Amino acid sequence: MDNDVRELRGAAGLSQQALGERLGVSRQTINAIEQGRYDPSLPLAIRLARFFGRAVEEVFHCDD
Amino acid sequence: MDNDVRELRGAAGLSQQALGERLGVSRQTINAIEQGRYDPSLPLAIRLARFFGRAVEEVFHCDD
DNA sequence: GGGTCATGTAAAAGGAGCTTTACATTGTGG
DNA sequence: CCACAATGTAAAGCTCCTTTTACATGACCC
Numbered sequence: 222m223d224n225d226v227r228e229l230r231g232a233a234g235l236s237q238q239a240l241g242e243r244l245g246v247s248r249q250t251i252n253a254i255e256q257g258r259y260d261p262s263l264p265l266a267i268r269l270a271r272f273f274g275r276a277v278e279e280v281f282h283c284d285d
Numbered sequence: 286m287d288n289d290v291r292e293l294r295g296a297a298g299l300s301q302q303a304l305g306e307r308l309g310v311s312r313q314t315i316n317a318i319e320q321g322r323y324d325p326s327l328p329l330a331i332r333l334a335r336f337f338g339r340a341v342e343e344v345f346h347c348d349d
Numbered sequence: 350g351g352g353t354c355a356t357g358t359a360a361a362a363g364g365a366g367c368t369t370t371a372c373a374t375t376g377t378g379g
Numbered sequence: 380c381c382a383c384a385a386t387g388t389a390a391a392g393c394t395c396c397t398t399t400t401a402c403a404t405g406a407c408c409c
Binding site: 246247249250253259260261262265 | 395396397398399
């Protein structure tokens, strides 16, 4: 399950810290998600997708 | 965070057991999600939405 | 060289997701 | 009445998500 968070964040010109603050999570959480160390919870995934104006499926890609 | 799983499952004519088998989770998991006892993981939410031909955001509604 | 910003990473701790096993209720059909 | 299917629920246990604190790196500016 990989995702486009890093690209979208870069395009938005935000640091991991700044994005975390906007979404109410720590920068380590953003970092872990970008690196695919784990998947976000469903509510966080929805907040992330909505923040970037995308559908959840567009941001997070299942590999199956 | 509530969802439309029960309605969609009913419309599909499937038991909780049958739906769980299709998605690779236990019937208790389906039951808990339908009752809002907890949110599914992101991969399960995506599988559920895809199974019903909907977007994740259409099936799971954030209350914020 | 010293400060700061952005990022990577790690450990400990707590809460959430999911499993299995098990028991209870309700309804339906023989 | 007796199965049987569908659902609700509970406990124990494991893994995953997220936090906090902390240290380390490289880039960049003064």
